[in-house]
Amino acid sequence: MTLFAAAEPVFAVPVLLLDISLMALLVVVAFAIVRMRSLFAVVMLQGVYSLVCAAWFVSLDAVDVAFTEAAVGAGVSTVLMLSAMLLADRKSTPVPMNRQLGAFIVVCLAGAAMLWAVGDMPAFGDANSPANSYVGTDYLAKTAEEVQIPNVVTAVLGSYRGYDTFGEVVVIFAAGLGVLLLLGLNGNAGRWVARPNGQVVNDRSAPSAAYAKDNRSEDKKKSGEAET
Amino acid sequence: MSAPDPKMTESELPHAYAARDPHVLLRVISKFLIPLIAIFGFYVHFHGEYSAGGGFQAGVILAASVILYALIFGLDEAKRAFPPWLIRVGMSLGVLLYGGTGVVSFLKGGEFLNYSVLNENAISGQHYGIIAIELGVLCAVTSVMIAIFYAFGSRQPETSDEDW
Amino acid sequence: MAELFAQYNYVIVIILMMTGLYTIFASRNLIKKLAGLSVFQTSVFLLYITISKIKGGQPPILLEDKKYGYDEDGYALLDGPISVAAGDASYILPGPGSDVIYSNPLPHVLILTAIVVGVATLAIGLALVVRIREVYHTIEEDEIEAADFIYNLEGTAD
Numbered sequence: 001m002t003l004f005a006a007a008e009p010v011f012a013v014p015v016l017l018l019d020i021s022l023m024a025l026l027v028v029v030a031f032a033i034v035r036m037r038s039l040f041a042v043v044m045l046q047g048v049y050s051l052v053c054a055a056w057f058v059s060l061d062a063v064d065v066a067f068t069e070a071a072v073g074a075g076v077s078t079v080l081m082l083s084a085m086l087l088a089d090r091k092s093t094p095v096p097m098n099r100q101l102g103a104f105i106v107v108c109l110a111g112a113a114m115l116w117a118v119g120d121m122p123a124f125g126d127a128n129s130p131a132n133s134y135v136g137t138d139y140l141a142k143t144a145e146e147v148q149i150p151n152v153v154t155a156v157l158g159s160y161r162g163y164d165t166f167g168e169v170v171v172i173f174a175a176g177l178g179v180l181l182l183l184g185l186n187g188n189a190g191r192w193v194a195r196p197n198g199q200v201v202n203d204r205s206a207p208s209a210a211y212a213k214d215n216r217s218e219d220k221k222k223s224g225e226a227e228t
Numbered sequence: 229m230s231a232p233d234p235k236m237t238e239s240e241l242p243h244a245y246a247a248r249d250p251h252v253l254l255r256v257i258s259k260f261l262i263p264l265i266a267i268f269g270f271y272v273h274f275h276g277e278y279s280a281g282g283g284f285q286a287g288v289i290l291a292a293s294v295i296l297y298a299l300i301f302g303l304d305e306a307k308r309a310f311p312p313w314l315i316r317v318g319m320s321l322g323v324l325l326y327g328g329t330g331v332v333s334f335l336k337g338g339e340f341l342n343y344s345v346l347n348e349n350a351i352s353g354q355h356y357g358i359i360a361i362e363l364g365v366l367c368a369v370t371s372v373m374i375a376i377f378y379a380f381g382s383r384q385p386e387t388s389d390e391d392w
Numbered sequence: 393m394a395e396l397f398a399q400y401n402y403v404i405v406i407i408l409m410m411t412g413l414y415t416i417f418a419s420r421n422l423i424k425k426l427a428g429l430s431v432f433q434t435s436v437f438l439l440y441i442t443i444s445k446i447k448g449g450q451p452p453i454l455l456e457d458k459k460y461g462y463d464e465d466g467y468a469l470l471d472g473p474i475s476v477a478a479g480d481a482s483y484i485l486p487g488p489g490s491d492v493i494y495s496n497p498l499p500h501v502l503i504l505t506a507i508v509v510g511v512a513t514l515a516i517g518l519a520l521v522v523r524i525r526e527v528y529h530t531i532e533e534d535e536i537e538a539a540d541f542i543y544n545l546e547g548t549a550d
Contacts, residue, residue, distance in 0.1 A: 016397060033427055039423050046427050056438070065441060068508065110413065125449075140486050151453050161501060168505040
């Protein structure tokens with residue numbers, strides 16, 4: 001059997017060139033994200049990755065998705081990761097080669113298995129593929145009569161699949177609540193104080209926190225000795 | 229910002245101001261940009277039925293305008309412009325508006341979230357329903373995004389500046 | 393040669409997906425793991441959107457039936473079944489006999505909401521990382537495990 005069996009639609013050369021250059025850019029940025037050790041660079045490259053993704057979404061006719069990806073991926077998500085990085089570390093420690101090898105083998109095997117299955121997938125741009133045949137075309141045909149707004153994506157999002165969207169809004173609400181429970185709207189969640197036997201204990205002076213701090217400083221001392 | 233030294237010549241003055249406030253360019257440009265971003269967000273929301281856009285995108289763009297304000301002018305200023313109680317109200321109001329539209333259509337004799345019964349004319353009913361739920365999505369997404377940013381932004385970092 | 397470009401989108405998606413998976417497996421920094429998770433997530437978005445693309449298609453926003461002009465032989469440039477809406481607007485529909493092809497809108501809807509949910513869940517992950525950092529003073533996975541191991545070994549009761 002050949003790897004690329006069911007093949008028909010191939011795009012025109014200019015479209016192909018644009019798509020392939022955007023994809024190559026995506027792959028390069030993704031590899032750079034893997035290689036970088038400075039978390040600042042990783043976060044910035046992720047913004048670049050999202051922006052290139054958004055450009056490719058426009059080329060793939062998904063203008064609404066491109067809009068969202070550009071606003072969310074390159075805007076809000078980058079700011080969030082930066083502010084989380086400010087509260088955590090700036091650099092990641094290097095991972096030794098022997099720890100990387102197992103992951104690399106697993107990933108290669110999984111990737112090869114998926115590449116093997118590519119031959120069974122419909123061609124890129126196929127109008128008669130199962131995914132493009134049934135309900136999607138029905139929405140396109142009926143929106144003009146039943147909802148009468150030109151943007152089919154909004155019609156499907158709001159009307160035909162209102163249940164889905166309701167679920168998504170509830171998930172966003174729950175995620176927001178989760179962040180507020182973990183960190184607090186004013187940044188004060190988890191800063192607890194207890195007064196057992198008249199003695200003040202808070203999150204900094206609790207036994208567990210002191211323990212973690214001691215270990216950290218001892219580790220640093222040890223590694224410093226080993227280096228010198 | 230205190231006034232510069234009065235003995236300075238006129239050509240030195242701009243440099244003196246720039247030295248005291250290195251972000252003056254950022255401030256001026258963002259003061260010009262933030263209202264534009266907010267208006268663009270509302271345009272994306274209300275034009276979402278006719279072109280690319282809708283509640284999700286508009287919510288993120290509106291939140292981005294508040295986040296930009298907080299990044300340039302500080303979190304306390306942003307909290308005066310968009311207070312935390314508004315976030316709590318907005319988060320819940322968005323979900324309630326969405327669910328409430330479903331309940332209203334339910335009470336008017338249709339299924340949950342069947343907008344056709346909202347008006348005698350089924351098409352206008354669909355339009356009313358979509359406008360209502362998009363408003364709910366806008367409220368919820370804007371508030372949640374700003375809430376997440378406030379939560380991360382107001383947490384005190386424990387690392388010192390030397391780590392940078 | 394032509395077959396090589398018929399399914400190349402899946403190859404790119406698989407490469408990106410495996411890159412994200414490798415970052416999650418191999419790196420021990422929690423923030424870098426989350427970055428890998430987003431790369432993985434974006435590759436899934438790309439898989440859906442590339443499947444929904446139709447050759448020669450255009451964005452799924454219905455074209456209004458204005459007169460788009462005529463070619464040299466006097467035939468209309470854009471032709472197809474037309475649906476007349478309640479107002480004065482009428483839209484060109486896809487289907488047999490139509491010149492206009494719209495890409496499939498359904499995957500767009502699914503991914504549109506998934507992106508916003510994705511950033512909300514990413515924020516949850518980052519909030520957990522921040523709290524872990526405050527207690528353990530590190531975000532490296534092996535150091536956290538070592539601290540847990542020593543803590544369990546000595547079994548301080550409190």
